[in-house]
Amino acid sequence: MTGTAQRSGRPADHRRPRRRRAAPKWFPRAALRRLRPDYPRPGHTGWRRWLPSWRQWLGGFLGAVGLSGLFLVVAYAVTDIPENLNSYATQQDNVFYWSDGTPMARTGWVQRQAMPLKDIPEDVRWAVLAAENESFYSDPGISFKGLTRALWRTVGEGDTEGGSTITQQYVKNVYLTQNQTVSRKFTEAMISLKLDNRMSKDQILEGYLNTSWFGRGTYGIQRAAQAYYGKDVTHLNASQAAFLASLLKGAGLYDPTLSKANHKRAVERWSWTLDRMVKIGRLSPAERAQYKKFPEPLKSARVYDTGRQSDYLVELAQQYAKKAAHISDKQFDLGGYQIYTTFDRKRETDLTDAVANARKQAKKNQPKAAKTVHYGAASVATDGRILAVYGGPDHRTQGYNESNSSTVQAGSAFLPFVYAAGLEHGVRKTRGGPTTRVTPQTVYDGDDGIPVTTPEGPYWDRSGKQVLAHNDDGRSYGRIGLGKALAESVNTPFMQLGMDTGLDKVRDTAVAAGLLSSSLGPQVPALSLGSSTPSAIRMAGGYATFAAEGMHTEPYSVRRITRNGSKVALSTPIARRAVDAQVAEEVSQALTDSLRAAHPTVSALRATGKSGTTADDTAAWYAGTADSVSTAVVVYRMDLARSLEPLPLKGLAGPTADSVPYAVWSGAMGFG
Numbered sequence: 001m002t003g004t005a006q007r008s009g010r011p012a013d014h015r016r017p018r019r020r021r022a023a024p025k026w027f028p029r030a031a032l033r034r035l036r037p038d039y040p041r042p043g044h045t046g047w048r049r050w051l052p053s054w055r056q057w058l059g060g061f062l063g064a065v066g067l068s069g070l071f072l073v074v075a076y077a078v079t080d081i082p083e084n085l086n087s088y089a090t091q092q093d094n095v096f097y098w099s100d101g102t103p104m105a106r107t108g109w110v111q112r113q114a115m116p117l118k119d120i121p122e123d124v125r126w127a128v129l130a131a132e133n134e135s136f137y138s139d140p141g142i143s144f145k146g147l148t149r150a151l152w153r154t155v156g157e158g159d160t161e162g163g164s165t166i167t168q169q170y171v172k173n174v175y176l177t178q179n180q181t182v183s184r185k186f187t188e189a190m191i192s193l194k195l196d197n198r199m200s201k202d203q204i205l206e207g208y209l210n211t212s213w214f215g216r217g218t219y220g221i222q223r224a225a226q227a228y229y230g231k232d233v234t235h236l237n238a239s240q241a242a243f244l245a246s247l248l249k250g251a252g253l254y255d256p257t258l259s260k261a262n263h264k265r266a267v268e269r270w271s272w273t274l275d276r277m278v279k280i281g282r283l284s285p286a287e288r289a290q291y292k293k294f295p296e297p298l299k300s301a302r303v304y305d306t307g308r309q310s311d312y313l314v315e316l317a318q319q320y321a322k323k324a325a326h327i328s329d330k331q332f333d334l335g336g337y338q339i340y341t342t343f344d345r346k347r348e349t350d351l352t353d354a355v356a357n358a359r360k361q362a363k364k365n366q367p368k369a370a371k372t373v374h375y376g377a378a379s380v381a382t383d384g385r386i387l388a389v390y391g392g393p394d395h396r397t398q399g400y401n402e403s404n405s406s407t408v409q410a411g412s413a414f415l416p417f418v419y420a421a422g423l424e425h426g427v428r429k430t431r432g433g434p435t436t437r438v439t440p441q442t443v444y445d446g447d448d449g450i451p452v453t454t455p456e457g458p459y460w461d462r463s464g465k466q467v468l469a470h471n472d473d474g475r476s477y478g479r480i481g482l483g484k485a486l487a488e489s490v491n492t493p494f495m496q497l498g499m500d501t502g503l504d505k506v507r508d509t510a511v512a513a514g515l516l517s518s519s520l521g522p523q524v525p526a527l528s529l530g531s532s533t534p535s536a537i538r539m540a541g542g543y544a545t546f547a548a549e550g551m552h553t554e555p556y557s558v559r560r561i562t563r564n565g566s567k568v569a570l571s572t573p574i575a576r577r578a579v580d581a582q583v584a585e586e587v588s589q590a591l592t593d594s595l596r597a598a599h600p601t602v603s604a605l606r607a608t609g610k611s612g613t614t615a616d617d618t619a620a621w622y623a624g625t626a627d628s629v630s631t632a633v634v635v636y637r638m639d640l641a642r643s644l645e646p647l648p649l650k651g652l653a654g655p656t657a658d659s660v661p662y663a664v665w666s667g668a669m670g671f672g
Contacts (some may be wrong), residue, residue, distance in 0.1 A: 093106045093107060093335050094106065094107045094318075094332065094335050094336070094337040094338075094339060095337070095338050095339070096310075096313070096314050096317055096339045096341055097338065097339065097340045097341060098341065098343055098344070098345045099340075099341060099342055099343055099344050099345070099385075099387075099559075100344075100345065101340070102345070104310055104313065104314070104341065104343065104345075105310045105311075105313070105314045107217075107314060107318065107335075115206075115209070115210060115220070115221065115222045115233055116206065117202050117203075117205060117206035117209070119233070119234055120206075120209060120221060120233055120234075121233070121234065121236060121241070122282075123236075123237065123238035123241055123282075123283070124221065124233060124236050124238075124241040124244075125205065125209070126277055126280075126282040126283075127238060127241035127242045127244070127245045127273055127274075127277060128166075128209065128221075128241070128244075128245045128248070129166070129205075129282075130242075130245070130273055130276035130277045130279075130280055130282065131242070131245035131246065131248065131249075131269070131272075131273045131276065132166055132169070132245065132248055133165045133166040134276065134280050135165075136165065136166050136167075136201065136205065137201050139165055139167075140193060140196055142165055142167070142168055142189045142193060142196075166204065166205065166208050167195060167196055167204050167208075168189065169208060169212070170195075170204055170207050170208040170211065171191045171195060173207075173208065173211040173212060174207065174211055175191060209221045210222070212248055213251065214227070214228075214244060214247045214248070214251055215227075215247055215251020215252065215255050216228065216251070216255070217329075217332075217333040218333075219333075219334075221233050221244065224244050224247065225240075225244065227298075228240075228243075228244065228297035228298060229295075229297055229298065230298055237291075237295075238274065238277065238283055238287065238291065239270070239274065239290075239291040239295045240295045242270045242273040242274045242277070242291075243266060243270045243294070243295055243297065245273050246265075246266055246269035246270055246273060249269065253265055254266045254269060255297075256294075256296070256297065257297065257298075257299050257300070266294070267294045270294055270295075274288055274291055275288070300399065308394075308395075309348060309352050309389075309390065309391065311391075311395030311396075312389055312390075312391030312392065312395055312401050312403070313341065313343050313348070313389065313391075313557075315391075315395070315401060316386065316389065316401065316404065316557045317339055317341045317343075317557045317558050318332070318339070320556060320557045320558050321337070321339050321558050321561055321570075324556070324558065324570050324571045324572070325558075325561050325568050325569060325570045325571070326569075327568075336563050336564050337561060337562070337563050337568070338561065338562045338563070338565075339558055339561055340558065340559055340560040340561070340562075341557055341558055341559070342381075342385035342386050342387060342556065342557050342558065342559050343386065343387060343388060343389075343557065344379075344387040344388060347379055347387045347388040347629075347668065348387075348388040348389075350388075350667060350668050350670065351377055351379060351388045351389070351390050351631075351664075351667070351668040352390060353667065354377075354663065354664040354665075354666075354667030354668050355375045355377060355390045355664055357663070357667065358375065358635075358660050358663060358664050359373070359375065359393070361660075362652055362660075365651075365652075366650070366651070366652060369637070369650060369652060370652065372637045372638060372639045372640075372647060373635065373636075373637055373649075373652050374392075374402055374407075374635070374636055374637070374638055375390060375402060375633070375634070375635055375664065376390065376391075376402030376403050376405060376407075376535070376536040376633070376634045377389065377390040377402075377403060377536050377631065377632065377633040377634070377664060377665075377668065378390070378403040378404075378535075378536040378537040378539075378540045378631065378632055379540060379629055379630070379631040379668060379669075380537065380540040380541045380544050380555050380629070380630050380631075381544065381628055381629050381630075382544045382545075382547050382548035382551075382553075382625075382628045382629070382630070383548070383553050383575070383628075384541070384544075384553030384554055384555050384556050384573050384575075385555075385556065385557075385559070386537060386555050386556065386557045387629060388631075388668065389401070389403035389404070389536070389537065390402065390403055391403050391404070402536070402634075403535065403536045403537050404535050404536075404537055405535055406516070406518075406519045406533045406534060406535050406538075407533060407636065407638070407646075408533060408614070408618060408619035408634060408636045408646050409530055409531055409532065409533055409614050409618070409619055410530040410532050410533065410534055410539065410612055410619075410621065411472075411529070411530040411612040411613050411614035411615075411619060411620075411621060412472060412489045412491060412529070412530055412610075412611070412612045412613055412614075413530060413539065413610060413611070413612020413621040413622075413623055413632075414510075414528075414529070414530035414532060414534075414612070415486055415489070415491070415494050415528075415529075415530070415610070416486065416542075416543070416546065416587050416590070416591060416610065417506065417509055417510040417513060417515070417542065418494045418497055418498050418501075418506050418528045419482060419486050419494065419497070419587055419590065420509050420513065420546070420579050420583055420584070420587050421498070421501050421502075421505050421506040421508075421509035421510075422438040422442075422482065422497045422498075422500070422501045423438055423439070423440075423579075423580075423583040423586055423587070424505075424509060424579050424580060424583050425501055425502070425505045425509075426438055426501070427497065427500035427501050428455065428500060428502075429455065429500060430455050431455035431456065433455070438482065438497070438501075439482075439586075440481060440482055440483030440484075440586055440589070440590065441481045441482075441483065442481065442482050443479050443480065443481055443482075444479070444480065444481075444482060444485065444492075444493030444496055444497060445478075445479060445480075445492060445493065445496070446471075446476065446477030446478055446479065446480035446485055446490045446492055446493055447476035447477065447478060447492060448469075448470050448471045448474050448475060448476045448492065449468050449469070449470060449476075450468065450469050450492050450496070451466055451467070451468055451469075452467045452468065452469050452495055452496060452499055452525050453496070453499065454499055459499065459525060467525055469491060469492040469495040469496065469525075469529075470491065470492065470615065471490055471491045471492055472489070472491060472613050472614075472615060477490050477492075480493060482494075482497065483586070483589070483590045483593070484593075486587075486590040486591070486594065486610075487590050487591075487593035487594040487597055488594070488597065489594070489610070489611060489613075491529050494528050494529065495525055495526075495528045495529055497528065498525065498527065498528030499525060499528075503523045503524070503525070503527055503528070504523065506527060506528060507520055507523060507527065509578075509579065510532070510542070512552060512578040512579065513541075513542045513545040513546070513552055513578045513579065514538055514541035514542040514544070514545055514552050514554070514555070514578070515532065515534045515538050515539075515542050516534065516535075516538055519532050519533050519534045519535070519538065520532040521533070529615075530612065530614065536632045536633065536634055537555050537632075538555070539621070539623050539632035539634075540555075540623065540630045540631055540632035541554070541555045541630070543591075543608070543623045543624065543625055543630040543632065544625060544629075544630035545578050545579070545584070546579075546584045546587045546588050546591070546608075546625070547584075547588060547608065547625040547628065547630060548575070548584070548628075549581045549584050549585070550577060550578055550579040550580055550581045550583060550584035551575040551576065551577060551578065552575065552576060552577075552578035553573050553574070553575045553576075554573040555573075556572065556573050558570065559572070588608050588625075591608035591609060591610050591624065591625075592606075592607070592608045594608070594609060594610045594611075595607055595608055595609035595610070595624060598611065598658075598662075599662065599666075602666070602671055606626065606627075607624060607625065607626035607669070607671075608624050608625045608626075609622065609623065609624025609625075609662075609665065610622070610623060610624060611658030611661070611662065612658070613658065616646075616648065617648045617649050617650075618636055618637065618646035618647065618648060618649065619634060619635070619636040619646065619649075620634070620635045620636070620649060620653035620654075620658055620660065620661050621633065621634050621635075621658070621661055622658050622661035622662045622664070622665040623665070624665060624669075626669050626671075629669070631665050631668050631669055632665075633661040633662075633664045633665045633668070634661065635649065635652065635653050635660050635661050635664075636649070637649055637650075637652065
């Protein structure tokens with residue numbers, strides 16, 4: 001044994017095995033297996049043999065990146081910035097016209113009031129940027145991270161998520177639709193990149209602030225400032241601006257006046273935005289400390305800015321236009337509509353002046369009680385056109401419309417509808433007995449306190465007490481014809497007439513003539529004496545039905561609508577038969593006799609009219625017709641700060657029960 005072998009500890013015949021040369025990559029695998037039976041080696045059997053190598057993975061990735069890059073370059077090149085802005089960016093005011101075609105009012109703030117960026121305070125700008133896109137001045141117009149996240153959620157979960165830059169949001173506002181789709185988001189990104197190279201950042205921010213939706217019918221920061229705080233944007237502080245910035249995430253979720261949940265969200269978002277302004281160095285900690293209390297916005301938007309009666313007219317016309325022309329709130333808020341109303345300027349002035357005189361006199365005679373007096377009035381033509389309304393003293397302080405309010409009972413002003421039902425349908429004195437025709441000469445008991453009967457006998461209320469009919473003045477008139485009873489406002493015959501005709505028929509006749517079913521209340525004997533609560537508009541429309549020979553047309557306030565000069569389809573009410581023409585004539589004759597008996601000075605005119613009082617002295621009415629126009633006036637007391645319960649008038653209706661409402665009526669009709 002040699003020394004070498006001994007030192008290595010290996011046998012003398014040991015030989016180092018030869019290293020096999022690896023076959024080249026191009027070597028056929030079949031031949032490789034013949035030369036190398038051990039191929040494939042352990043660990044590379046089964047499905048794993050088909051896995052790509054890391055080189056193949058790398059090549060595929062680089063190829064995909066290259067193709068994607070090429071696709072984006074081509075997409076960027078072929079995507080053009082649209083030449084025309086969409087309707088959201090060109091919102092206009094809506095113009096309302098009097099019946100003679102002259103302008104009456106505009107809704108919204110004059111011409112959208114786009115504000116130059118230089119006039120928008122920096123605190124306002126940075127409140128928006130802090131809330132929406134703090135890196136606006138340094139980003140390329142899109143957020144790759146936000147866009148990827150939004151696309152992933154859109155494709156993977158059928159949902160969308162934010163992450164858009166202000167540039168992207170501006171592109172969506174002025175060029176694209178609000179549809180959340182992959183194609184729209186991709187187009188948005190391409191246009192945003194181009195726009196960021198074409199326009200300055202200040203130009204984009206200015207456009208964004210002037211076209212964004214803030215709720216309450218407003219587009220743009222200027223209109224938002226006016227709608228929520230009643231001031232121009234130039235007078236907003238950082239705290240108010242932080243709240244307005246929260247509305248950009250969804251006014252329906254962050255307007256604090258809509259719900260408690262909204263209020264909580266708005267406060268949290270407002271506080272977060274102010275903190276972000278501090279973090280990005282746009283608000284000092286000392287300034288932030290000044291804003292501890294949430295800046296509560298106005299409870300309702302000042303949609304109309306005049307405060308006069310035209311505000312109530314605009315409100316009525318706007319509601320009708322949306323319903324009759326099938327215009328959504330959002331479409332209407334975009335503007336551009338010309339609404340031609342039915343309102344007569346002179347009649348509106350006369351009616352408003354007549355109420356103003358009555359209000360002035362009430363303050364003079366009973367200054368304390370006069371503070372709780374309310375007046376509602378409306379004039380309606382026999383063809384349904386609403387010509388004038390009195391809605392309240394000032395729309396800015398009293399938003400609800402007295403002329404359209406179902407607040408107090410009609411009292412004896414309801415008697416013509418009972419009379420018409422009896423004349424139309426006749427009466428039955430016994431169950432299953434024959435129907436007897438009723439005429440103006442049909443005699444009923446006009447005494448006070450007579451029991452109300454049914455075919456089965458006396459009528460008892462739920463407490464087991466027999467129901468008695470009473471006249472307002474407690475006077476007994478003896479046996480009296482129905483026509484005369486209506487002319488002299490004798491209640492008791494009509495309470496019994498309603499029972500004999502059938503309260504269901506009384507109700508149907510009142511609804512056919514124009515009163516709303518919802519205002520008629522329960523079907524009890526008191527219905528015949530005016531327990532219903534119709535609005536002044538509906539009462540005037542009902543009296544107009546009798547003057548129109550029994551044909552009723554639903555009251556309407558808009559006769560024509562155009563948008564940028566193009567006609568808008570509008571559903572116009574058509575006349576329909578409510579009561580027989582002879583019945584309407586007989587009712588009108590009784591109303592004429594009523595007017596002549598109470599007010600001989602107008603007896604020479606072809607006019608009808610009737611007062612209406614309630615047993616508890618909480619309301620006084622006057623309704624009547626002249627020259628194919630019916631006007632209804634109601635006066636009542638209610639202390640809205642304490643309760644919605646009507647209060648006794650205590651002489652505020654005038655020396656006689658109807659003198660004040662009649663004075664308003666005659667002034668509105670041109671008799672005063």
